[in-house]
Amino acid sequence: MKDNIDVAGFATTGGSPALKEYRPGSDAPAVTALREAGAIVACKLNMHELAFGITSDNGCFGRVFNPFDSNRTAGGSSGGSGAAVARGIVPAALGTDTGGSVRIPASFCGVAGFRPSTGRYPGGGVLPLSQTRDTVGVLAATVADICEVDAVLSGSQVPLPELPDRPLRLGLPADALPGFCAPVEEAFRAALFDLAAGAIIDLIDLPELGLGAMEAELGFPVALTEAAETWRRLCPDKLGCELAEFVPRLGDPAVREAFHSMLQDDDDLLRRYEAFRHKGRSDLQRRVQGYYDRFDIDAMVMPTAVVQPPRWEEAEMMQVKGIERPTFFTVVHNTTLATLIGVPSLSLPAGVDRDGLPVGLMIEGPAGADLSVLAWGTAIEEKLRETRAVLKHRPCRFANQAGIS
Numbered sequence: 001m002k003d004n005i006d007v008a009g010f011a012t013t014g015g016s017p018a019l020k021e022y023r024p025g026s027d028a029p030a031v032t033a034l035r036e037a038g039a040i041v042a043c044k045l046n047m048h049e050l051a052f053g054i055t056s057d058n059g060c061f062g063r064v065f066n067p068f069d070s071n072r073t074a075g076g077s078s079g080g081s082g083a084a085v086a087r088g089i090v091p092a093a094l095g096t097d098t099g100g101s102v103r104i105p106a107s108f109c110g111v112a113g114f115r116p117s118t119g120r121y122p123g124g125g126v127l128p129l130s131q132t133r134d135t136v137g138v139l140a141a142t143v144a145d146i147c148e149v150d151a152v153l154s155g156s157q158v159p160l161p162e163l164p165d166r167p168l169r170l171g172l173p174a175d176a177l178p179g180f181c182a183p184v185e186e187a188f189r190a191a192l193f194d195l196a197a198g199a200i201i202d203l204i205d206l207p208e209l210g211l212g213a214m215e216a217e218l219g220f221p222v223a224l225t226e227a228a229e230t231w232r233r234l235c236p237d238k239l240g241c242e243l244a245e246f247v248p249r250l251g252d253p254a255v256r257e258a259f260h261s262m263l264q265d266d267d268d269l270l271r272r273y274e275a276f277r278h279k280g281r282s283d284l285q286r287r288v289q290g291y292y293d294r295f296d297i298d299a300m301v302m303p304t305a306v307v308q309p310p311r312w313e314e315a316e317m318m319q320v321k322g323i324e325r326p327t328f329f330t331v332v333h334n335t336t337l338a339t340l341i342g343v344p345s346l347s348l349p350a351g352v353d354r355d356g357l358p359v360g361l362m363i364e365g366p367a368g369a370d371l372s373v374l375a376w377g378t379a380i381e382e383k384l385r386e387t388r389a390v391l392k393h394r395p396c397r398f399a400n401q402a403g404i405s
Contacts, residue, residue: 002078002095003044004051005136006125007031014127015047015077017060018249022239028125030094030136030153037152042090045080051096051129052255053077054104054331055315060251063312067109068357072309075105075331081139082109092140092149098129099219100304100335102137103347107304107360110349112381113139114146116370118342121153128234130226132277133219133339143348143377150374160375167202168376169297170363175208176302176334180320183353188303191350191361194387195380204295209288215329215336218276218284222340225273228262254316276340285341285367292366299369299376302334304347304360334362344370346377350384 001007004014006024013019031041046064048056056064056079064079066072067086074083078095082105085093095102097115106113115137128134138149151157172192177185195201228243235243244263250256291297310318310327318327338345343364350361363380365373 001031001041001044001093002047002081004047004096004127005031005094007041007044010041010044012044012127013061014051015049015056015058015061016249016255017251018246019127019239024125026125028136029122031125033122033152033155034094034149039152043084045078045084045093047080047095048077048101049250049252049255050127050259051077051098051101052258053252054099054101054328055310055312056080056105057312057315058252066309068352069309072311072357073108073315075108075305075309077101078113078137078139079105082106082111082113085109085111085139085141088141092138092145095137095139096126096129097135097137097339098133098223099215099332099339102139103304103335103345103360103362104331106139106347107362108309108358110352110358111139111141112143112146112349112377113137113347113360114143114150114374115338115345116150116154117344117367120344120370128227128230130223131230132222132226132281132342143346143374143381146346147374147378150370154370156371158371160371160378163375163379164298167196167199168299168379169204169295170201170299170301171204171206171291171295171297172301173206173209173211175211176306178212178306178333180330180333181307183355183357184303184306184308184359187351187353187359188361191359191384192301195383198383198387200379200383201301203301204297206291206295206297206300209291209337211333211337214340215332217272218280218340219332219336221269221272222276224258224262225269231259231262281340288337288341288343289366299363299365299373302362302364303350304334304362305331306333307331308353308355308357338364341367343367344373346373348377348381348384 006028055073056076064074081093081095086109347360
């Protein structure tokens, strides 16, 4: 379990020294469901402090190293979840996904990661960030393993739907491959070529979605405004202090700065948040649905991350084709959309690039199409495994491990 998810008998630190002594009295509902299905919670897993970042470079509990290259991040904020699955320490792990925090570490660590439709999994018992964008998600060695955990968490025991007797029509937004990283794009396109050659997919080119500016213009105002509302309430209710007293206890200077900004009134941020809540979200949902209708696609496909896992010295800024770019906004380039409109999004291993680093292929479907996305992901995973060495480790099967059925 990522260490922002409550497990009775464990501290829930959120990766923060400010919460070292915080011990919840009960399991999160998602944990309860898994325990009742026979799961054993082996450990709590390290993360980016309070889920406010994508590197899992944690100054209090230590860095989460990338299993393929210890000079690079495992991704975040669920970095410990991705690394633990990739190393075979556990067959599956729960994380949380607000801006891509399940799918990014899945991509960087060469495992599968699933963000369900908003509301599919039980909420509560999780240190919150954004009520609009947050959800528990699953990381596992294979999509088949994710399907087993999904059945438990969703309470849906129906089988995956049968796929149509034709290639899957996958739409590729024009700005999902922004030209940031040649090795990533080469590996991603090679995976698409193999899938098309195997008659698994038809690739449909889509217009731009505005992915590059989505987090800065929409996602960040939503996350920061809702986090401020939540933590102003949570501090006195759960921790016996006010938010102003809590902020100095945080460890990461960047996280402390973000929380400190919550103490200030930002009229522009609030205006953008209200505009998104009242009209922007529904407009974006309609625009995306319009692509499905206009181009007759089953799902969208993108590289999960448009760059390789950042090196540790690139935690704040990274060189992208000779230009300094903010690392956070660069890494979440493709993962933000699903979090804003609440749709299912699955990252699965697409192989390794020319530098030996894993690359994730992300399938994103309409709201509520979770089982279809998992079915498409299973078919794609099987085809890629036939044509390339996708995983460094043989997948773990639950029947022999955690007893989940």
